[in-house]
Amino acid sequence: MAEPFYLRAKRVVSAGIESALDHAERASGTSLMREAIREVDRAIEKVRGEHEEALDRQSQAVGQQKLSAQRAEEWLGKVQFTLEKGREDLAEAAIMQQMEFEAKVKHFKGQEASAKTDASRLDGLLEELAARKAVMEDELAAFEKMMSENSATSDSKSKSDRSVDRKVERAEATFDRTMELAGGVNGTSKHATEIGKMQRHSEVEERLAAMKKAMKAKGGKSK
Template identity: 75%
Template sequence: MAEPFYMRAKRVVSAGIESALDQAERASGTSLMREAIREVDRAMDKVRREQEDATDRQNQAVGQQKLSAQRAEEWGGKILFTLEKGREDLAEAAIMQQMDFEAKIKHFKNLEASAKMDVSRLNRLLEELAARKTAMEDELAEFEKMMSENKAASDEHMTSDPGVEQKIKRAEETFDRTMDLAGGVAGSSKQAADIGKLQRNSEVEERLAALKKSMKSKSNKNK
């Protein structure tokens, strides 16, 4: 199963921030904060690409729904034709084909809904990241102002300023809250598959009987 987009985004952002912290370990607090902001920019670029992919998936699902609906309608015509010719065996096979395309319609509707939800989540994530970036830039400006006002302070003091660490920590917490979206899908058992097959055969029989009854009723009216 492919890794969910939000888990990939979370991993990239977390790894990027950790890398930035390591690289800037001996740098000044200003460099550390600037690198964290650049990580947010990179994360936003990745999320935008994910959003474009999700939009493409949504559009493709809509197109496949229309195509499947068209094919299901075509098989509906074949069902009536074969019944009129007295070929119930072919009509039954045609019903199964129609049901396959109806199942595809439901499948692509689910894909569309999933992709639409992904687009919405990614949009919220972009808004969250944009807000986080603005806040970090404000914090950077305040930090630079503090540095300017405390020129006498040593580089060591500025590097170890607990306020810097707290700012980065808050950024990580924001990402965790935004992207901590995971779930699982349980697999179907053999018994469930057998029940589904039985239900499918039953539906084929019911549709065939209903069509035959409808055609018989029309035939009686025409007499």
């Protein structure tokens, strides 16, 4: 089963932040902040790819819905035809095929809704990341200005390093909140599926009986 989009997005962003923090031991000041911004850029590209995939899945689900609905209508016609010919065995088989395509319609509707939700959440995530990148770029510009104005004393360097650490921590917290907004996607209920299978046979019998009754009534009226 494919990993949910929001988990992939969270892993990408989290990995990016961790990578940026790992550089803290080897880099300082503007180099660390620039690396953090580059990690955000890479995260944005990954999420944008997920967004495009979600839109593609939504489009494909819509097309499959239409096709399945057409096939369900075709099998309905075959049910009526076989009943008219007195072949209840074939009519029952045709009803089962009709139900299969009706189930596919519901399945693809669910896929469409899921993909649409994913696309919407990913769109919001892209906006959040873009906004955070803008803030980080502003912080970098302010930091560079501060560094150019301050004397290169050990005390000012210590304060600057602490300022960078605080800014990266704020970025990490913002990304965590963004991932929470992305949320999760609920799967298909296992119990609902089992109940559906139990009801399937009963529904076939009910449909067959209803169509026979309707055709009998129609035959009576024609006489």
